[in-house]
Amino acid sequence: MAASSTDPALSAGADLYTLRPARPDDVPALVGLITELAEFENLTHLLSVTPETLAPHLFGEKPVVESWVAEHQSGEVVAFALTFINFSTFLAKPGLYLEDLYVKPAHRGAGLGRRMLTLLAGIANQRGYGRFEWCVLDWNENAIGFYEKMGAALLPDWRLCRLSGEALQRYAP
Secondary structure: OOOOOHHHHHHHOOOEEEEEEEOOHHHHHEEEEHHHHHHHHHOOOHOOOOHHHHHHHHHHOOOOOOEEEEOOOOOOOOHHHHHEEEEOOOOEEEEEEEEEEEOOHHHHOOOOHHHHHHHHHHHHHHOOOOOOEEOOOOHHHHHHHHHHHHHOOOOOOOOOOOOOOOHHHOOOO
């Protein structure tokens, strides 16, 4: 789905950037962007991604995630979104879950975040999914304001629960 040429917010910088599905040769750039995101979120202590660990999940025999990138006219990948399919039992429909969206600081303000979210919402609609959702850190006020301006509802009654690392291993048979 291309950015609308009639919406200035969506077409800002459109001539400088191409949104496209990630390709196998983008994996090192994706790992670099994921590393930058971890630094921004102060979560580098959780970072263990490498091109070798990410590539099979994107492009292996049974991919479990999809990614889209924004490529600058210079050829540099400057933004990415990584998604996977979830499911709503109440709607009895799959949904698109945005795990991460990141734009390099030097390329922010060009409309890439909006274009990427618009692209993903269009993909969810085209596939007949019941929803498109993601989480945002409670301290990221810029992102929260941006998402609210786009019409996203923040769900204050829901809390994310997670088992990982040793806690997850305790439940393994």
